[in-house]
């Protein structure tokens with residue numbers, strides 16, 4: 001079943017010179033329930049903007065996004081965002097940070113604490129519940145951020161380059177944990193990344209964006225069960241295809257810049 005339906009979506013931003021910057025153009029995309037979908041594309045093509053629109057943080061200029069039969073106009077507990085920088089509250093302990101996500105929900109204190117603890121266990125951080133963010137590594141902070149998002153039990157997890165700032169080993173470990181969480185909780189995940197290998201390893205479907213204006217160039221369905229072997233020839237082939245597409249898009253972007261300078 002379709003969970004999200006993005007229809008004829010356009011987004012412009014007003015620039016300082018009063019001109020409109022066309023950021024997203026004519027985006028049409030349906031996202032299924034329990035799907036793990038990734039957005040990949042050149043820097044500035046509007047991936048974060050689209051995620052922010054899905055989160056209800058900013059409005060579309062035209063077109064619409066439906067969540068089931070409801071128009072997305074505001075943020076809601078059914079969607080939670082995880083950013084590249086974990087953005088934890090430094091003055092709160094790990095468990096207090098996770099509990100913060102539950103404050104907006106009206107549940108019993110004891111129940112909330114147990115929920116937060118269970119969620120920390122799911123990201124293997126139960127033993128660090130009383131630590132402060134500055135006492136954690138980057139990967140651990142990111143896991144707290146994921147626990148804080150999941151404790152609200154949203155239908156959709158929106159992740160904007162969540163592992164972008166991490167080293168390769170930590171990233172691999174978190175891939176493993178995220179896939180397990182995704183399988184256990186059956187969430188729908190919309191994942192933005194610059195890392196093609198990461199997208200290919202994690203996603204059911206990858207949407208490749210081009211820029212100026214941001215638009216969908218191609219999509220790839222990946223029908224290989226998890227956990228995936230990174231040497232799988234189908235995955236390697238898709239990875240190479242996406243790389244070629246992105247190289248073409250980036251080259252086009254470069255030419256556009258050149259034309260603008262030349263005229």
Ligand SMILES: Nc1ncnc2c1ncn2[C@@H]1O[C@H](COP(=O)(O)OP(=O)(O)OP(=O)(O)O)[C@@H](O)[C@H]1O
Pocket residue numbers: 013014021023041042043044045046047048049050
């Ligand atoms: N609030 C805003 N006001 C004006 N312009 C904006 C705003 N937010 C984003 N933009 C512009 O919209 C374009 C797309 O930005 P966005 O952050 O969505 O790109 P992105 O694909 O996420 O890039 P990256 O991969 O570098 O994170 C950029 O040209 C950016 O300058």
Ligand SMILES: [Mg+2]
Pocket residue numbers: 047048049160
């Ligand atoms: Mg971005």
